[in-house]
Structures are given as structure tokens and as C-alpha cells.
Amino acid sequence: MIGGRLTRSIRTLLPPLRLREAPEFFGPTDINAQSGNQRLSVALNDEGTITVLRWPRPSFFNHVKYHTTRRADPRYGAHPNEGMFLGLRVETDAGAETTWLRDWTTTQWYDSDGSDTVVTEHRSDAFGLTVRVVDTVAVDEDVLLRAVTVRRDPDSPVESASLLAFAHFHLGVSKKPKSPIHDLRRHPSDRTHARYRVDVDAVVATKRGVDESTDVRRRVAVALGFDQRSDHHQVGRDAFDPRYDETSDARDAYESASAGEFPGDDAHSGEPTAALATPLAFEGDDATATVVVAVAIDREAVSTLLGRARTLEPSVVAAEKAAWFDSLLADAPMPATDDPVVRAVARRALVTLVTNYDPVSGAVVASIATQSPYAQDWPRDGAFCNHVLNVVGLSEWADKRNRWYAALQRTDERRLLGHALVPKGNWVMNYYADGVAGGPIPWEIDQTGLTVWTLWDHYRATGDERYLREVYPAIRRAADFLAGYRDATTGLHRAAHEDDNVVPSRTIHGASTVWLALNSALQAARALGAVEDAARYRRRRDELQAAIDAHLWDPEAEAYSSGKSLLDRLLEHRHAPDVLRALPILPGTGGNTTLAWPARFAAADHPRMRGHLDHVWSVVEPSFAEPTAGQRRFGMYESKALVALATGWRDDPERLARVRRGVGWIAHNHATPDTHVLGEAWIREDGRIRTAVSQPHTFTQLLFYYASVLAFPASEQTVDAAAW
Template sequence: MLSPRSAAAFGAVAAALVAAAPAAAGPLADAPVARCLTGNPADVTADPLVVLERNEQFAPTIGSSNINAQTSNGRMAAGVAADGTLTTLRWPSTMSYQQLKHYGPNARAPRAGAAANEGIVLGLVLPGAGTRWLRDFPQQSQRYADEESDEIETTFADPALGLTVTVRQVVGADIDAYVQRVGVRRAPGARTPTALMVFENLSLNNSNVPAIPGTDGCAHEFSRDTARFDGPTGAIVHWLRGRDLSNGEQSDVAMAVGVGGGVDDWQVAADAEEDPLGRLGGWTLDAHRDAANGDLNRGRSYTGQTTGALRAPLTFAGDVASRDVAVAGGRTPAGALTALRTALAQGQPAVAMGKKAALAPVIARAPLPATTDAKELALAKRAIVLLNTSQAPSGAIPAGISVQPPYAEDWPRDGMYFDEALDLMGAHDKVTAHKRFYLRTQRRPGFAAIGSIGVPMGSWPMNLYDTGVVSGPIPYEIDETGLGGWGLWSHYKHTGDRAYLDEAWPGIKLAAEHFVTCRDAVKKLQCRATEDDNLDLGNQQTIAGAMPGWLALKAGAEAAAIVGDTAARDRFAARRDELAVAIDEYLWEEDKGWYAGWDIPAIRKVVTYVGWPEPLKSRDDARMRRHADAIWAAFAPTFRAPEPGGRTAGFYDGLALIALADQWRGDAAKMQRLRDGLHWIAHTQATADTGLLGENWIVRDNKVKTITAIPQLWQHALFYLAAIEVHGTA
């Protein structure tokens, strides 16, 4: 079934983009971006499972980012497809902006339906045969080169040609560059390639739109960057100057792509998919088309929808040749070229070693689950790497780097789980930075984030860009207020840092006050409000809002006791206890044996809040025992997939394992269920090659396939937290 986030919120975004988009006609009618803006809005309301199966996404107007591996450093994030194509490139943070043209309307089509000239693609020039793109080789495989870093290794083989190519890809720890080492090995008697061909479709972005996410990936035809061939470095540099429309601040970006050791041919030209000049000959010919015969027309500059290609000679030592390729970011062309030269001078192996060295202390201090299962350990380590390399310089942490759907935003709900995992990993500095981002963006007297509409005092918008501007279309969600307030307090419990608590207390207090004033006068529950990305705005009153409210009030009372605000302590404690009684009276469903308040399949996600991060009652309470059994009954079909009787689609299954671990501790049979659930996630749900999780999964051809915003950080955080809760620490 659909998660409320994807089904509702981003369906609305798609509809908004359709309504706002100019009519596409002429050359733009077939453009990938035009398809993004003019998709069939009726699909948004189609049967969820039909849409999910057909498109592997909940809204066909949004599409599917083609990502099978991620490498990032907080400022730059690269998403790589299984065929080695670079499909996502975010800079100057993991959250803004997408600097690469790649639109995938259908995950089941070749290249996810993207045009042949999208992304960054590598190929070999063969004598008399032109360019053979590596993604067209018949044998391909991909993995992380090291489970304690994020260097990617993609291997291509063509037995008929006698060629094997290994590409190692990584974003440096201290340099904003995506660097690839291309190693070519020829078998005896193989045709010898003469050169490496690099094609790029960088399409620069420097702006967001308040409350409408995804424009950086969905409006590329409206962006015009300038590209030129830089003779001294043998590189192509793109740049775009201007202001971010969402906040009015200057936002200049530049990207440079080059090959270590220089090039002997180049082309800078138009994009044939979106500019008629790109279909003509000579200096304007689309660089992808131009590269087909192995020679390039040496166009030196273009402004508009740009493409570029570089040819670099290959020199074999015995049967092996190698070249390094890098893409680097900067605020100016000079800055991007400097970063590019630095990356190429270091070389990909050194950049990869530096990344592993930077992550070594991060891995060393983080506890690992006490299991001998290799895949579970690898998935736990992947969570450590992802969470420690995805935080933006502002302190914000995205749900993922995906452009389709647009998930490179910060949800305070997700963020609470991220921070719990990071605090457990010992990354307290990252959590402090994240909490300060929330303190800066919380609605307070005299301040509301840019784009806020109707966000009440003490609350946050649905989600935020890393600039602090509102990104989501839903004004606010009451569960995020509760979880955000509790999370501000929880960080103090992890660290005991009194200076931090004094800094965070105003935010904790504001969130708790919201649940004092947002009160149903009759039922004494929280007032009706929007819960969990639901487009039926302001009309829910379920456990999804009640438990986070109880947590925020509990946090407020406990924090108030430490800072010495006795009036606030008593007020919050009294309302906490009143809300607990109301939860028992109005949200307990005797026939189902759980606390819920809403009869929809997605409720199984939020009923887990009753047991974690803090239980509503003691574990031996009769209702808590029944509630735990009901949670398991709701999630158990997941862990039987893809076998008969199992679920055919699902999401956020780790929430159940976390919620049940403490409740069932000491019951060997029930704890084995949770261990089996962890095994299912690691062995069945995660991608078999790179070990990543998407937000959702479906069954296709009797196999479980993870989908949506791969890798999705909440899913990875949930697995890590659940593995520690269930197995304990090694």
C-alpha cells in the first residue's frame, strides 16, 4: 500500500506542477522535462497498487530516480545507476541542487526511460567502430568496494570484444569532486580501444521554489547555463549566475568535468532533446550524437541547453590502461576548475583512500549489532556511512538525494529517527548541528520560515530545504511538532550537555505548549490537525498525533524540571497525563486490540509510536501486550513476502521491529520473530548488489524489489536502530 508521503503529498506536487507549467509545444513537447510537467494528472488518483506496479512510483508525473549506489560528503552527493551512469549530482549540498539532467519517467524501461543523452556516461573508442558506451556492454555488475566507505565499483565485460572495464567511483571527503578511475583490461587478441570517451549533460540549477519541491529536477528546460572548453586544463566548465528564487540570496554555481592526463578532442554543444540546434551538424551537434563515430567537432562554447564530450587517449601497459575522470563543483568557473585539478592531481585511488580514512573513526565509534550475519552487519555499516555523509552544511539532513520523487528535504519526523541513530553512533556533533537547524526553523514569536502558511507556534513546516525555506505543500503536521520537540530533549538525554539544553529549552517549551493549547475540549485529545503527510488537511485525530503529542509534553515536563521552570513542568505534566487518559478512552480499539483511531492500512506505520521511542505504559500492561501482538499481526505478512500469504507491497517495516523489541525482550520465541524480520530486510528487501533500501518495496516476478528514493535514509536509520534493539551491541 502507499505511504501517505508518496501517495498524497507528492501526488499533490505533481498536480501543482501540471497546473503551473506552461503549455509545452513544438520541440519541447517531447522533452523529458516537459513530460515531467505535463504528465497525466489522472494517474495521481489511480489505484495505488496499479500505479505502483506499473511505474514503481506512486505518481507517474514524478517518475523514478535511477539510483543503485550513493557516494557523498555532505556538500556533494552522486547517485549512480546500476549501469554506471551518473544520474544524480547534487551540489553545493546533498539537498540542493540537482546539477545534472536526468529524467526517468518509467523505472521498468531501459535507462528508466531517460533519453540516451542524459546523465554522465563513459565509453571506449574502438578502431573502425566508433564509441561503445560501457552501459551497453552485455555483462555488468556493481557493488560497494568497501562496506566501511562509499566507493562504488562498477564492472563491465564484453567477451566478444575481449574487454573488461572496472570503474571505481567516489566523492572525496574534503574535496567537492566525483572522481572515477576507469581501468581497461584486454584479453589476448582483443581489439584495442584507442581512447576513453566521456559524455556529460550537466544542466545547472541554483534555485528552489517555496512549497513546491522538485523544480530543480523538473524544470531543466527553463535553466540556461553557459559551457565552454577550457584549453589549459582540457576540461569543460559550466556556470550559472543568479539568485535563489526561494530566498532571494545570491546563488552562483559552476561545475567542471575533465580527464587526468588531458584530452585530444572535445565538443561543447546543444542538447538535441531540447534544442533544435542540437540536431544540426558542426559545432552545435549534440555531444552524445557527435561522439558516436569516435571523433568530435570541437565546438568550444554554448549557452542554453548544453551537452559536452571529451576524448582521452588510452595507453596500454601490457594489457591494462587507466584514466581518471572527475566532476567538480565551485561557486565560479575558476573555483570549479581548481577543485577539478586538485582531484585529478590526487588521483582516484588517493581520493578513495582519503574517504575511507575519514570514515574510519566514524565506523570505529559506532556500535554494531551483535550478530554474525554478514549482510545484516553490512547493512548496519551502510546506515552509519549514509547518515554520516548526507548531512548538509546547514545541519539539515535529507530523506534521500532522490530527485524523482523529490526527497532531498528535511522532515522533522524523519529527522528524529536520524538523530537517535546518530546519537547512538556517537556522532553527537552532527546531532547538535541538526537540532540547531530545527531551532532556527521552528515557528516562534517574530519568526516563520519563508513559505510558511498557517504553521502554528512551536511547530515546523511539513519539510524544509537546507536553506530553511519551506519545501513541502502541506502547511504543517502535528506529529512532526511532537516528534521534533521530543527529539530536542532526547539529544540532551544522550549527551548530558547542559549548555545545549539551555539552548534547546525555548524550542522544547514551544513544542510542548502547542499540545497544551491544541486540545479537544470534549475528548481531551489533541485537536484535529494534519497527520503524516495527509492531504485531508487538518482533519485527523489519531494515534499518529496523540503519541507524538504525549512525547512532546513528557519532554517538556522533564526538561522544565531541570531548567527550573516549575510552572511549565506542572502544566506540561498535567496535560500529558490528561492526554494519556484520553488516548486510553478514545483511541483504543477493542475489536482490533490496539491504539489507532483510523481504519486505513497505512495506520500500521504510526501505531508503532505507542512503543517507541518511549512506551505509553509499562510493558506488562494488558493493553500494551495486546497492542504489541496487533502490531506484529499487521506487519507479519511483510516478512513472508514473496511467498504465498505474504504482502505484495510494503513500507517502513523496521518501525515494527523497533517498537516490539523492548516489549518482547525476554520472550525467546517472539524475539526470534524480530530477528527473522531483520534477516528479511537485509537478505530479501535490500538491493542484492549494493545493499540499499528504498522507501517501499513491491513483489514482482516472485521477487521483492526495493523502490522509491534509493537509498532512503529513514529506512536505513530504522534498520540500524532495530538491529541494535533486537541483537544488542557487539
């Protein structure tokens, strides 16, 4: 017994990597929909369980306990008392019993393609009940309203019922620099205090502490209540905690509510579980109630907020939310196709972008998910995000983001054994919304290249010379570094981290982005009359272009895919296990998209570029044969290739039809069929394609949006505006 508890305790301290579960190394993402307001972000799985609840910013912190392990396990391995979910306590002739809505037949959808109100409908034929839950995070208040309607069949055996609301709190106030898994699994001594407070008729969980990454003291309070009086409550300890002692600890609220027993324990400190019950008043065969989740800085503030939230009408809140999205996205171009699924996935991408934007810094998280822990902003991906922001009419957001990137650039160097940890002019792997370094890789050369491009690209979209003058010092620092970071033998760049891979390499991924950066810096220098800078960047750009043609062109493949190391070849061997191909060890050398767009390394009708574009298609085309072909077990970022192909093939109707086919495959296969969200990857499972890894994934979805607009342009003007 002691050994088992010790083993479980040790496991909580280890990095939760599962190498055999590629690409879901951190456990499967149990998210099917999300609702947020750029401060409070809530994720739900397809059974209506809240699996993530972030506040005060999409980037940090998560306040609900929910941890998956394996896709094959029930609830993906999460304990039955994890998350926040709803149930009923029903009375029939046979007696009373508790039933959790997640165990019923469930369907889920968004109330509209242009908003994020989530509708989850549960059905029990045995009880003759249909329960609809409508979830909306309000625009102006940090509250989630869960409007519940219970409809009873005429022949239902249910005589009366109470609504149950359960929560497993695990509040956060700290993050670790360069260690995003801290967001996923915290130290077992991390404590949250929860108490049922009779004065507000709600369970209020609180926590205070120091954010390790900033040394700033933080506080948070989360309240769970109804819009009407409760009649039972229980606050207890997590029964799955290895330290749980059923003889002395307050009973787990999940176990208590499941048994229909509410001892009425008021408080627990640690990893508290909480349950509330309220009787439903049926008018005819319908009954309604609203569950309210409110988040604020402390108990007093959240109690006041809860009081206001109880007066809100859920339908009005949902309408205000839809109007908010419409005010921001009304002018965004949409794909001109009669395929409603393509349009729905494209629109969902923009809604996710809006909710995952941080108005304080301008950061956009890759995902609010904790599995994988992607609640950071990657400048490399952010460059494409900024391009889309300019396309959809949110240029002021792109402006703010680029100024943030410029401020984050390393302007000095800390050295170890004579080497700069992050060389001057570069950026780290990714950032939390407050500028704290998120990931462990110190710097990446392709990220530096793409960040230079986005700093220039925004000027090209807006013509704002004042902006360009203000960010030009950052462009120059990065371009000067890249111009000097050359291999004297080949004229290529020196080996560096590329595309989040841990082994330094020198491939077309780095070379194409360095060329793009130098070309962007050249144009910026010319625009500002910086003659000497322009000459310097032009010389190095031209030298690099010649080196790419000389060393990275593969005549057999007719593509810029040469330069494979022995390790590359081993990883790409057809007998290499999936785990090796999925691990971020080295970037593959095939299918580089940057050369075609945004670099425009050569004209689309240049013989080498024609060959390279055909090669890019050959790399992604097999994905579109799944699941029927049964050859690929997973894939990712096909949309990135489709963007490049749509740009290069815009005047070739036959080839553009291929791009449209790919866009359709992603919409109808990779995206979830009910909520139209995309994960970073897809997996083939049981003869079906399922989305995976941190869905909704902001950048994967934006790449799809962009590809769909280019593949199905509303007009030539749309294409020209989108594909600068």
C-alpha cells in the same frame, strides 16, 4: 511537428506525477550507490551512470540532467543522452565503433562496507574487454575521480581504444519554497552554458542566477576532463529538446560520439551535452586513465581545482576516504550477528548518514535523489536520526541539529481568514539545509510532537544542562501549543495534518506523538525546576492518556487502532487500488509504533500494550512473506515497527526471534543485493523484491540500523544505551 513540440514543452511545466505508478509517483529512483563528502554528492545507477550530482550541499543543487518516467521502460524512461557516463571507441579488424559501458554486462559493489568508494565492472565478451571504474568523491576537495582500468583478453579483437566521457549538464542555482518538484523539473528556459576550454583541456559548464527562495545570487561551475590530454571534443545541444534544430544547432554530443564523429563544436547555452575522448595507452593488455569531475563557484576556481585534482592518486583518495569514515564511526555499535548481509546493510546506513549530513546547519537530507525529490530534512524523521547520532557517538551532530530545529520553530503567526497558517510553536513539513521551507504541508502535529521529544532526548543522552536551558524555550512553545490544542468533547487533540497526509485527521498517530511531547516537556520542566510548566504538562498528558484509552483503544483488534473515518475505511478496503493506499491522503490507524517506542505509553507487560505489540507485528508480518505470498505489491517502514517490537520484546526470546527474522528479510530482500542500500519503500516485481523510492534513503536505513542493533545486541549495555 509544431504541435508535438508544443505538447512536449507544456509537459515540462506540469508536475511530473504518475498516479498509476504507486509508490513511485515521481518516477523510479535510478540510484544504486552514492559517494559524497557533505558538499559534493554523486549518485550512480547500477550501470555506472551518474544520475545525480549535488553541490554545494547535499540538499541543493542538482547539476546533471536525468529524468525517469516508468520502471518498465528502457533506462526507466530516461533519454539515452541523460546523465554522465563512459564509453570506448574501439578499433578492430572490422573497423572502428563506439560502445557505451552501460550496455555491457555490469556488476557493482562498494569497495568496503565502511566507505563509499564505488566499484563498477563492465564486461564485453564480444570485444574481449573488462573495464573497471572506481568512483570516489574526495574528502577535502569537491572532485569526483573515476579511475578507469581497461583489461584486454589475450585473444581480444581490439587493437586500440579511446576512453569517452559524456555529460548532460543541467546546472541549478535556485529552488522554490514549498515546491520540491522544482528540483526535479525546471523551466525549459533555464539555461546552462558549456564550453570546451583549451587552456585547461576540459569542458566547463557554468551558470549564475538568483536563488528564488532566498534572493541570494549564486554561481556554479562544473568541469569534466581527464588526467591526460584529450584528442577530441564536442559540445552540443540536447537532441531530445523539443526546440532542437538539427540543421542549425551544434550536434548532440551523445549522437556525435556514438557515431564516432567529433565536429569539434566548442560551446552551447541551454541544456548542453558534452563529450571528450582520450587515447588509451596499453601496457601489455592493461590501460588506465582517470576521468575528473570538479565543482566550484566559477570558471576560474574550477579550473584551479581541476589542476589539483589531476595530480591526485585515486587509490590514495579512496584510502583517505575510508579513514575519514572510520574516524567518525569507529565507536558505533554494530549488530552482533554472523549474518554478513545484516552487518553490511547496517554499516551502509551509517556511511549514508555521514555523507548526507550538512556541517553548516546540521541538516540531514532524507535522500540526495531528485526522484522522489527528497533532498530536505524532516524534523519528524530527524528526531529518530538524532537518537541514532547519540547512540553511535556523534552527539555533537545531534546537538547542532537540535539547535537548528529550535531556531526554525515558528515564533509568530501569519493568519488567513482567522486561522494561523503555521501556528506558533510548530514546524513546517520539511526544510532545505538553509532553513527554507521544502514541502507544501504547512505544519504537522506528529512532527511537532517528535521534535519536542528529540530536544529532550538529547539532554537525556548527554546530561548537558546548558543545552537544555537553551532549547527549553522551544520545548515550552511547542508544548504550550499542544496542551491547548485539544478537542473539548473527547479530550484528544484537534484534527491536524498527520504523517505527511493532506487531509487533517485525529488518529493515534497524532495522539501518541502529542502524548510523547507532553511527557518529554514535563521531564524537561522538572529537570530545570519549572514547577508551573511541569504541572500544566502533567495535567494535560494525563487527560490525553485517559482519552486515548477511552476513544482509540479497539477491543476487537486489541490495539490502539480505533478512530477510523469512513474515508479511512474506503482507503483500507481490500479492493481499493494501490494508488489510493499509497497517496498521502489520510494516515492508517493500524500498527502505530510510537506508543511502544519512543513514547513508552505503558509498560511492555501491560495487557493493552502486550496486545498492541502483537497487533503491530500482525501488520508488518505479511511483508516478510513476500515475494512468495504474492499478496503485497509494496510496503515501507517495516524497520520502524521492528524498533518498537525489539524494545518491547527485549526480554521475550521467542518474540524477539520474530524481530530478527524481519531484520533478516529486510537485509536480504528489501536492500539492494550488491550495494546494500534501502529505499523508502519496496515493490514486488517479477517475483522479486526491489528497493524503491529515493534510495539510499537516510531515515529508512537508520531505522534498519537501529532495529538490527536492538535485535542483535552486542551486550545488555548496548541495548540500554540504544533504547533509552
